[in-house]
Amino acid sequence: MGKIRPEDLEKIRERMARTINMREGDARARVTVHMGTCGIAAGARKIMSTLMDLVEERGIDDVVVTTSGCAGLCSREPMLTVELKGEAPVKYVDMDEDKTKSIFSEHIISGKVVKEYALAIGSERVG
Amino acid sequence: MKSYRTNVMLCGGTGCVSNGAFKIKDALERELKKHNLENEVGVIMTGCNGFCAQGPVAVVKPDEIFYQLLKEEDAAHIVEEHFLKGRPVKELLYTPPAEKSPVPKMSDIGFFSKQRLIALRNRGMIDPEQIDEYIGRDGYKALAKVLTSMKSEEVIQEVSDSGLRGRGGAGFPTGRKWESRRKDPRTPKYIVCNADEGDPGAFMDRSIVEADPHSVIEGMIIGAYVVGASKGYVYIRMEYPLAVKRMRLAIEQAREYGLLGEDIFGTGFDFDIDIFQGAGAFVCGETTALVSSIEGRIPEPRQRPPRTTLWGKPVVINNVETWANVPAIINRGAKWFSSIGTETSKGTKVFSLAGDINNAGLVEVPMGITLREIVFDIGGGIPKGMEFKAVQTGGPSGGVIPASQLDLPVDYEQLNAAGSMMGSGGMIIMSRKSCMVDVARYFLEFLNDESCGKCTPCREGSGEMLRILERICQGEGRPEDLDTLEELGEAIREASLCGLGQSLPNPVLSSLEHFRDEYEAHINDKKCPAGVCKALITFTIDKEKCKGCRLCAKNCPQEAISGEAKEPHTIDQDKCIKCGVCLDACKFDAVLVA
Numbered sequence: 147m148g149k150i151r152p153e154d155l156e157k158i159r160e161r162m163a164r165t166i167n168m169r170e171g172d173a174r175a176r177v178t179v180h181m182g183t184c185g186i187a188a189g190a191r192k193i194m195s196t197l198m199d200l201v202e203e204r205g206i207d208d209v210v211v212t213t214s215g216c217a218g219l220c221s222r223e224p225m226l227t228v229e230l231k232g233e234a235p236v237k238y239v240d241m242d243e244d245k246t247k248s249i250f251s252e253h254i255i256s257g258k259v260v261k262e263y264a265l266a267i268g269s270e271r272v273g
Numbered sequence: 274m275k276s277y278r279t280n281v282m283l284c285g286g287t288g289c290v291s292n293g294a295f296k297i298k299d300a301l302e303r304e305l306k307k308h309n310l311e312n313e314v315g316v317i318m319t320g321c322n323g324f325c326a327q328g329p330v331a332v333v334k335p336d337e338i339f340y341q342l343l344k345e346e347d348a349a350h351i352v353e354e355h356f357l358k359g360r361p362v363k364e365l366l367y368t369p370p371a372e373k374s375p376v377p378k379m380s381d382i383g384f385f386s387k388q389r390l391i392a393l394r395n396r397g398m399i400d401p402e403q404i405d406e407y408i409g410r411d412g413y414k415a416l417a418k419v420l421t422s423m424k425s426e427e428v429i430q431e432v433s434d435s436g437l438r439g440r441g442g443a444g445f446p447t448g449r450k451w452e453s454r455r456k457d458p459r460t461p462k463y464i465v466c467n468a469d470e471g472d473p474g475a476f477m478d479r480s481i482v483e484a485d486p487h488s489v490i491e492g493m494i495i496g497a498y499v500v501g502a503s504k505g506y507v508y509i510r511m512e513y514p515l516a517v518k519r520m521r522l523a524i525e526q527a528r529e530y531g532l533l534g535e536d537i538f539g540t541g542f543d544f545d546i547d548i549f550q551g552a553g554a555f556v557c558g559e560t561t562a563l564v565s566s567i568e569g570r571i572p573e574p575r576q577r578p579p580r581t582t583l584w585g586k587p588v589v590i591n592n593v594e595t596w597a598n599v600p601a602i603i604n605r606g607a608k609w610f611s612s613i614g615t616e617t618s619k620g621t622k623v624f625s626l627a628g629d630i631n632n633a634g635l636v637e638v639p640m641g642i643t644l645r646e647i648v649f650d651i652g653g654g655i656p657k658g659m660e661f662k663a664v665q666t667g668g669p670s671g672g673v674i675p676a677s678q679l680d681l682p683v684d685y686e687q688l689n690a691a692g693s694m695m696g697s698g699g700m701i702i703m704s705r706k707s708c709m710v711d712v713a714r715y716f717l718e719f720l721n722d723e724s725c726g727k728c729t730p731c732r733e734g735s736g737e738m739l740r741i742l743e744r745i746c747q748g749e750g751r752p753e754d755l756d757t758l759e760e761l762g763e764a765i766r767e768a769s770l771c772g773l774g775q776s777l778p779n780p781v782l783s784s785l786e787h788f789r790d791e792y793e794a795h796i797n798d799k800k801c802p803a804g805v806c807k808a809l810i811t812f813t814i815d816k817e818k819c820k821g822c823r824l825c826a827k828n829c830p831q832e833a834i835s836g837e838a839k840e841p842h843t844i845d846q847d848k849c850i851k852c853g854v855c856l857d858a859c860k861f862d863a864v865l866v867a
């Protein structure tokens with residue numbers, strides 16, 4: 147990029163938005179892939195890379211993708227938790243690449259819970 | 274552009290770098306590759322995070338997990354546990370001194386939660402070596418606004434209304450300074466950023482330049498447009514190689530984007546910046562000495578003409594932090610800025626905390642915050658729960674503020690009224706282990722050394738004050754010395770040419786005011802109550818408390834301690850050099866200092 151004009155700042159900001167939002171953490175949606183030993187053995191890495199590719203391909207800049215430990219239901223791994231801002235988290239079980247793709251378009255992008263893959267809505271009480 | 278799901282914001286400030294931050298970066302990247310995570314997790318070197326006491330530190334975004342005291346060897350564990358499996362590594366989290374369990378999130382740690390970042394708004398959030406990251410967080414937006422839609426008068430009005438005052442020491446209203454230079458008909462005009470920062474223990478300006486050089490550059494370009502300047506200098510000391518490197522890179526990147534040079538943003542405005550490296554003397558930070566230095570002459574202060582000039586032309590000199598505040602004021606408005614702070618002092622101030630304090634580091638706080646909040650809530654108090662004695666604010670030529678004034682709200686006027694000053698923001702915290710006479714002697718030694726020698730009151734006066742203080746610490750003080758110190762102090766303050774001399778007596782006069790009894794104990798009783806001045810103390814062993822464990826004897830470098838195991842020991846006063854090693858070694862508080 148050579149010399150820029152005031153209007154180019156906006157273009158650079160757009161280009162940087164995802165990088166910056168990922169650091170600020172106040173995203174519209176948060177997707178957690180459970181990466182306990184059980185999750186990894188069941189293929190959670192593949193789910194993660196599918197998600198990362200989707201985010202990249204579609205230029206999404208307001209979705210945080212993160213990992214957490216085993217969710218306690220090892221027989222149903224790989225698992226995914228989707229949490230839209232202001233809504234209860236939804237846990238999906240027995241994930242594969244295709245299910246991940248449909249959850250991505252329907253729930254994460256369009257805001258509709260994919261009931262057939264969902265295990266539960268809400269989190270367990272802590273303490 | 275490729276972006277990561279997880280960003281490891283690894284502190285790349287001078288402190289963490291000297292503790293191996295770059296090695297940790299390499300190790301993390303190696304481990305990430307091993308687990309095929311290099312496209313998912315990025316390691317970003319940021320500027321100073323501020324929590325220097327716990328360095329090297331890193332913050333993992335977006336979850337804000339704060340890691341401390343990192344070592345190269347920790348990389349494998351962090352990558353596998355946290356970045357692969359999503360489980361933060363407990364052992365590397367921070368546990369506040371008074372608590373038992375670690376606090377994983379940065380925003381829950383007291384050191385960070387009471388801070389308010391304006392000048393340091395991008396610290397730890399961006400890679401300072403990438404201009405796009407600065408732009409991504411609204412960088413150069415204020416400049417675009419100023420150049421395309423604001424008249425000089427409007428910008429000055431905004432800066433004046435914001436209440437911004439110089440952060441380099443004197444607290445002069447920035448808008449008023451700009452207005453006087455704008456009206457000056459002489460050309461060309463110059464802009465200078467004062468990044469000399471000569472106070473021992475201070476690193477505010479270095480950190481701003483290292484963490485966010487573009488914020489300073491953007492402020493300078495706005496200032497240049499307002500007064501009609503065509504050339505700017507960042508005056509920075511050679512001892513700051515990392516800051517110089519990042520500033521140089523930032524200037525090059527800004528030039529590439531046409532934000533410096535000719536026809537900025539295509540608006541026809543020309544301005545460029547060069548770095549001027551000073552050799553690093555305290556007096557070089559003083560305005561008139563600084564311009565002499567840039568002009569290629571000996572950096573001695575001059576009798577101030579009504580206004581300082583550079584090569585006989587108008588110049589605006591502002592401090593690093595002052596410049597860094599400017600874009601934020603333009604973006605968010607004078608009203609917002611002036612809503613923070615006190616009646617006379619608006620916005621925030623960056624302080625460096627050093628000395629006897631748990632959380633040594635760099636903090637930015639709203640004006641009006643109390644010293645107590647800074648020292649205890651943010652600073653975490655004194656190590657080992659020791660008693661707080663005083664804080665020296667305003668650098669070496671500031672003054673000490675005693676415990677009785679801990680609830681003082683920090684602003685320019687309040688600090689002056691307390692016999693100290695804001696200065697550039699160095700804070701040195703002292704516990705009962707500090708001898709106030711010795712501290713005053715230390716600062717005077719520094720100031721006497723840094724006195725340029727041009728004017729007699731400063732040159733000779735500082736030397737005379739130092740000799741008296743040394744004498745008192747040696748136990749050879751005379752009763753009339755205290756009056757002489759006060760008299761000398763007044764004279765030096767009145768008669769010196771520049772701010773260095775005018776403020777030089779402060780540490781002595783303020784400690785005399787608040788801790789006169791300590792001076793008197795040295796002179797009249799030949800005692801140093803804090804147990805610091807070697808000529809006035811003896812180390813002995815309490816026979817009742819001594820368990821005869823031999824630990825002190827083993828550690829004594831002089832072999833001055835004798836005694837059988839399980840029998841009380843004794844110290845041979847002829848051999849003792851009063852180093853205090855035995856005091857630190859003893860587990861039974863049996864070593865006495867008096």
Ligand SMILES: Cc1cc2nc3c(=O)[nH]c(=O)nc-3n(C[C@H](O)[C@H](O)[C@H](O)COP(=O)(O)O)c2cc1C
Pocket residue numbers: 438439440441442443444445467468469470471472555556557558559560561590591592593595596697771772773
């Ligand atoms: C001995 C001495 C040293 C100084 N050192 C510095 C310094 O390192 N950095 C700085 O910004 N101002 C320093 N100052 C204050 C400057 O003279 C000047 O007031 C300041 O740079 C103006 O900028 P400001 O209005 O933004 O604070 C020093 C003053 C004196 C008397």
